[in-house]
């Protein structure tokens with residue numbers, strides 16, 4: 479059809495902005511409540527002027543010890559991180575911090591649904607990689623394996639998501655697959 | 664016993680600090696992953712000095728549109744807010760913002776476990792009030808009812824939590840009751 483040639487993903491938006499917009503849709507439609515966590519900030523100095531709002535005068539960005547997004551869908555706890563890469567051929571695992579992987583492992587172990595949302599920005603390709611598969615590749619590098627996940631590995635072992643009109647990134651369809659796969663073990 | 668006379672809650676800690684310590688225990692013991700969300704901050708001006716970290720020079724505190732805590736326990740999504748009151752006799756509903764109640768309603772509707780953790784700071788008494796009960800009292804005030812929840816109502820309709828050694832606030836025992844009650848409907 480004519481519509482299928484529209485590339486909804488090619489708007490110069492960051493993956494984060496695209497996901498926030500998608501989450502707003504899911505929220506408005508009562509499908510899921512998923513929010514991006516605020517960036518943690520270390521506050522050093524605050525001014526409290528009379529009759530007006532407190533002003534933070536000195537503060538620093540901190541590294542998040544968890545992932546960017548969490549929430550609830552189908553009663554389940556959802557937890558994921560969003561990562562962009564400019565590579566054409568593979569996703570470098572250096573995009574993840576060790577503590578993010580550890581956080582996702584714990585959430586998975588406790589019954590949560592975890593995944594990585596990976597975007598190849600040059601081709602506008604999106605993949606949802608379930609936590610257990612991500613952990614497999616993460617551990618492989620520590621056992622002398624490659625330090626990235628090739629795109630063909632993602633094509634085989636992740637869910638590719640196509641941009642659409644609403645929500646822009648319909649990633650909950652991949653989450654449905656992850657939930658169903660887990661229930662069928 | 665002798666130990667029962669120790670008042671673990673009387674340490675001059677804020678409820679937030681007490682909960683963070685309890686959540687650390689639950690995390691270390693692989694029981695639950697629950698974190699406090701960072702306070703959202705609106706950043707107006709950032710300095711990027713050469714060879715050192717970015718410095719936020721002007722920023723403002725924003726009101727959170729959701730609750731303070733969320734995470735995963737027994738595979739389920741957990742979402743709650745912590746509130747202290749200096750009143751001896753009742754919990755004023757003005758401690759909640761309308762959008763926090765709306766957020767908790769949506770999470771409950773989608774199968775999440777929501778509650779309010781209420782502390783009477785003068786008596787060190789703690790109550791876990793399940794979301795649906797909180798919504799009942801919230802709606803009552805809009806129908807001409809009282810603008811607070813009396814302590815005796817909490818004694819009848821919430822779970823009282825006693826401070827203990829580890830975790831300091833064992834609130835997941837109340838969450839177990841909330842999950843079981845829901846499953847028995």
Ligand SMILES: [Mg+2]
Pocket residue numbers: 546559560561
């Ligand atoms: Mg990220």
Ligand SMILES: [Mg+2]
Pocket residue numbers: 731744745746
């Ligand atoms: Mg609070």
